[in-house]
Amino acid sequence: HPEIRTLEDVFATRLLMHGDRVVGALVLDQRTSSVFAIRARSVVLAAGAYHAMYAFNDSEPGATGDGVAMAMNVGATLVDLEMILYYPTCLTWPDDMAGTLVQYEGLLGPQALGARMLNGQGQEFLPMSQRAYRLPVRDVAMRAMFQEIDEGRGTPHGGVYIDLTGVARTPEQIHALLQKEDFLPYDALRDLGIDVTRQPIEVRPGVHFCMGGVRIDERTETSVPGLYAAGEVTGNMHGANRMSGNALAETQVFGARAGKYAAEYAASATHPELDAAAVRAEIAGMKSYLESKSDPIRPIRLKRALQALMDREVGHRRSAEGMAAALAEVRRMRAEELPRVQAVATPKYNYEWQEALELENMLDIAEAVVLSADMRKESRGHHFRTDFPEDREEWMKHTTVRRAADGKLKL
Numbered sequence: 001h002p003e004i005r006t007l008e009d010v011f012a013t014r015l016l017m018h019g020d021r022v023v024g025a026l027v028l029d030q031r032t033s034s035v036f037a038i039r040a041r042s043v044v045l046a047a048g049a050y051h052a053m054y055a056f057n058d059s060e061p062g063a064t065g066d067g068v069a070m071a072m073n074v075g076a077t078l079v080d081l082e083m084i085l086y087y088p089t090c091l092t093w094p095d096d097m098a099g100t101l102v103q104y105e106g107l108l109g110p111q112a113l114g115a116r117m118l119n120g121q122g123q124e125f126l127p128m129s130q131r132a133y134r135l136p137v138r139d140v141a142m143r144a145m146f147q148e149i150d151e152g153r154g155t156p157h158g159g160v161y162i163d164l165t166g167v168a169r170t171p172e173q174i175h176a177l178l179q180k181e182d183f184l185p186y187d188a189l190r191d192l193g194i195d196v197t198r199q200p201i202e203v204r205p206g207v208h209f210c211m212g213g214v215r216i217d218e219r220t221e222t223s224v225p226g227l228y229a230a231g232e233v234t235g236n237m238h239g240a241n242r243m244s245g246n247a248l249a250e251t252q253v254f255g256a257r258a259g260k261y262a263a264e265y266a267a268s269a270t271h272p273e274l275d276a277a278a279v280r281a282e283i284a285g286m287k288s289y290l291e292s293k294s295d296p297i298r299p300i301r302l303k304r305a306l307q308a309l310m311d312r313e314v315g316h317r318r319s320a321e322g323m324a325a326a327l328a329e330v331r332r333m334r335a336e337e338l339p340r341v342q343a344v345a346t347p348k349y350n351y352e353w354q355e356a357l358e359l360e361n362m363l364d365i366a367e368a369v370v371l372s373a374d375m376r377k378e379s380r381g382h383h384f385r386t387d388f389p390e391d392r393e394e395w396m397k398h399t400t401v402r403r404a405a406d407g408k409l410k411l
Contacts, residue, residue, distance in 0.1 A: 028354060043195065048231065054315065082375075092202045093202045162203055218257075232250075291344065297337055371411055
């Protein structure tokens with residue numbers, strides 16, 4: 001469209017406010033390492049979710065929750081942040097392909113290949129009374145797999161096996177079906193010397209989708225005037241266990257609505273004014289990560305520590321004790337270690353600077369995720385608590401969190 005300007009190689013870092021209304025955003029231009037402000041009568045967030053808060057995920061590295069954090073930090077209400085979906089089967093080996101999704105429905109389904117899932121001792125374990133009827137849904141499958149791994153019956157690389165060696169087809173037929181249906185990255189495995197018709201592959205559940213995010217209504221309006229959101233940056237759409245394929249439909253339905261209603265709002269809104277002093281303060285905060293520190297920490301070091309913490313305490317199994325430890329550690333990281341983060345100063349394409357800014361957002365979202373998960377005193381879908389292993393009728397409801405005027409998170 002001739003009136004649409006696309007900015008490439010940029011990273012939005014902050015939403016800008018005038019009173020209670022969103023009036024634009026701050027943007028880091030990676031091509032020049034410069035920061036500038038964009039004024040806008042309305043803003044649509046379509047920035048994805050926060051998979052990268054966890055070490056083992058099947059997403060791209062930029063899924064660090066920046067859109068969710070930006071909305072939270074201007075007072076928008078967030079919903080269901082504790083609902084984080086694991087896809088049951090992501091490769092754990094070879095290392096070059098760790099985290100790559102493998103479609104277990106197509107591989108294991110009797111109507112497709114009919115492969116077997118085995119633990120490290122060669123035993124089938126998926127909870128299916130009759131293999132010929134149906135596979136367990138994702139949350140049931142992932143808990144069964146983690147039980148085998150956690151109890152010491154995993155494979156050498158920390159997963160379970162999908163075994164195609166006993167499938168009642170010739171290797172040529174299997175290869176042809178894999179090429180046609182894209183059930184697994186067969187070509188890449190073959191290039192690494194792995195023939196799936198002769199040896200099983202090792203898989204484990206990985207973080208795949210965040211059901212939580214910015215709370216919107218049917219018009220994609222958030223609780224902040226002028227701010228709209230669509231896609232995985234939002235929550236309140238899927239419940240505790242998303243159905244396969246619904247995420248794509250969500251982007252199309254609510255992406256169209258966001259464009260429509262944000263445009264209607266912009267057409268009747270006044271031209272926004274930016275607070276120059278606030279913009280300068282925000283830019284100074286961003287540039288603080290480029291300043292020399294006496295005892296510096298590389299962004300990747302703190303990022304990996306946060307990912308390990310979330311995997312360990314707020315991952316596939318949770319407890320009040322573990323989440324209390326996680327909350328204390330997240331707050332310590334923010335207070336003591338984030339001020340020591342230092343990115344290398346480079347004239348352009350400074351990914352380490354971007355990573356420091358992403359890390360700040362990740363710590364914000366991590367605290368909100370832990371608080372939301374601790375609040376839900378039950379297990380439901382992909383939220384499983386060892387101290388509350390059953391679902392409870394009184395918790396058939398959503399959790400919400402927002403940052404109050406005093407900076408504290410209100411549940």
